[in-house]
Amino acid sequence: MTSEQVVFYILLALVLGLLPAIIGKIKGYSFLVWWFLGAAFFIIAFPLVVFISSDYKKCPFCSEKIKKSATVCRFCQRELSLK
Ligand SMILES: [Zn+2]
Structure with missing residues (x-):
């Protein structure tokens, strides 16, 4: 992997992480925590934040x-x- 690819995947993770972060924020949880979780473990964080109760x-x-x-x-x- 070239360094450009690494940067691309990191940016992709950060953008994908915004999705659970925004949903988490609407439900009253920390934006930053869900952003981090979403960027690091999007596959787990996204369904989790969707099904978690507000x-x-x-x-x-x-x-x-x-x-x-x-x-x-x-x-x-x-x-x-x-x-
Ligand atoms: Zn009232």
């Missing part, structure tokens, strides 16, 4: 997206019962 839920009072572990809504400040 870290968010909807606030029952104001319907805003909040973290699953939240006990108080950051938008309407109402207390949420933990289920």
